[in-house]
Amino acid sequence: MSRFFSEKYASLVPYTPGEQPKEMNYIKLNTNESPFPPSPKAVEYAKAEAERLQLYSDPECRDLVKTASDYFGVSENEMLFTNGSDEILNFAFMAFCDGAHSAAFPDITYGFYPVFAELNGVPFEEIPLKDDFTVDVNAFCGVNKTVFIANPNAPTGIALSLADIEKIIKSNPDNIVVIDEAYVDFGAESAISLIHKYDNLLVTGTFSKSRSLAGGRLGFGIANEALIKDLNTVKYSTNPYNVNRMTMAAGVGVIEDNEYFVNNCREIQNVREYASEELQKMGFELTSSSANFIFAASKNIDGETLYLKLKEKGILIRHFDKERIKNYNRITVGTKEQMDLLLGAIKDINEEIV
Numbered sequence: 001m002s003r004f005f006s007e008k009y010a011s012l013v014p015y016t017p018g019e020q021p022k023e024m025n026y027i028k029l030n031t032n033e034s035p036f037p038p039s040p041k042a043v044e045y046a047k048a049e050a051e052r053l054q055l056y057s058d059p060e061c062r063d064l065v066k067t068a069s070d071y072f073g074v075s076e077n078e079m080l081f082t083n084g085s086d087e088i089l090n091f092a093f094m095a096f097c098d099g100a101h102s103a104a105f106p107d108i109t110y111g112f113y114p115v116f117a118e119l120n121g122v123p124f125e126e127i128p129l130k131d132d133f134t135v136d137v138n139a140f141c142g143v144n145k146t147v148f149i150a151n152p153n154a155p156t157g158i159a160l161s162l163a164d165i166e167k168i169i170k171s172n173p174d175n176i177v178v179i180d181e182a183y184v185d186f187g188a189e190s191a192i193s194l195i196h197k198y199d200n201l202l203v204t205g206t207f208s209k210s211r212s213l214a215g216g217r218l219g220f221g222i223a224n225e226a227l228i229k230d231l232n233t234v235k236y237s238t239n240p241y242n243v244n245r246m247t248m249a250a251g252v253g254v255i256e257d258n259e260y261f262v263n264n265c266r267e268i269q270n271v272r273e274y275a276s277e278e279l280q281k282m283g284f285e286l287t288s289s290s291a292n293f294i295f296a297a298s299k300n301i302d303g304e305t306l307y308l309k310l311k312e313k314g315i316l317i318r319h320f321d322k323e324r325i326k327n328y329n330r331i332t333v334g335t336k337e338q339m340d341l342l343l344g345a346i347k348d349i350n351e352e353i354v
């Protein structure tokens with residue numbers, strides 16, 4: 001830390017992104033990216049837009065908002081786009097949290113929530129998951145804080161029903177409830193349909209996972225007009241051109257090519273079920289995942305050792321140091337071929353250790 005770094009960030013511990021190694025051609029099953037390239041239509045639109053990069057992007061993202069709001073069945077003033085959904089999550093902490101509205105989220109969830117809370121000086125409560133790693137719905141009911149829930153949750157992959165989500169929203173009428181749907185397309189129910197029923201609901205989503213656009217950085221928020229207006233106030237006070245031209249164009253292409261998206265999601269779900277069964281046969285304990293990753297603990301080998309041994313073999317998975325989940329690893333669902341290589345490597349490791 002330099003002697004110039006602001007006092008207010010002195011104790012800030014930044015988010016640790018999954019490794020993005022350059023030096024070796026790893027099979028990357030560590031950051032929940034899609035194993036499939038972006039839709040050809042997205043690539044075509046982005047390329048065409050590259051010719052206009054001398055011009056600022058449209059701060060209102062009008063073309064994209066028009067296409068996307070239609071797709072999600074909301075009106076144009078009920079959504080906004082951001083530079084990845086990490087940005088809208090930060091905007092939500094900025095807009096809807098303060099001393100009177102502190103934050104609440106599960107103890108095991110997306111690692112960025114506590115970082116954004118710290119960054120914005122927002123006190124927060126971490127509500128423990130139940131012993132079976134499900135979100136403790138009753139503990140969030142009437143908690144009277146700004147609630148952040150990833151549904152499905154990460155890194156467990158476990159989804160809450162829409163009825164449970166609605167209970168949490170309904171029981172906190174004086175606080176915003178943010179439902180982070182980064183993984184919703186892999187098997188959970190979206191809460192978007194509730195935005196007109198509850199004025200305290202913000203749903204966030206991303207094009208990074210199911211839509212193969214992690215490197216494009218495109219996220220969004222859907223909520224009633226008043227909340228979107230608040231979020232825009234924050235956006236226009238930080239970075240009005242937050243979504244670049246190429247990404248905006250790619251986003252339109254992704255939505256227009258819905259069949260490609262649907263097929264990829266279905267394939268990931270099929271491969272997830274296949275790999276889950278094989279892992280269970282090899283003595284792994286798994287949560288029931290509705291996401292594009294598997295959360296698994298081996299009965300034979302501790303989480304960190306498995307992570308390191310797989311890395312030696314050229315396969316990256318995600319390990320977390322947190323005490324409660326240190327025996328688990330989060331494994332992104334890749335292609336069938338990638339998962340077969342993973343399963344083969346784990347089989348070899350199991351044989352090495354006996």
Ligand SMILES: *Cc1c(COP(=O)(O)O)cnc(C)c1O
Pocket residue numbers: 032083084085086087110150154180182205206207208214217218219
């Ligand atoms: C990946 C992820 C995000 C954000 O991803 P972006 O690439 O910033 O859109 C948000 N929430 C959860 C739970 C995630 O796993």
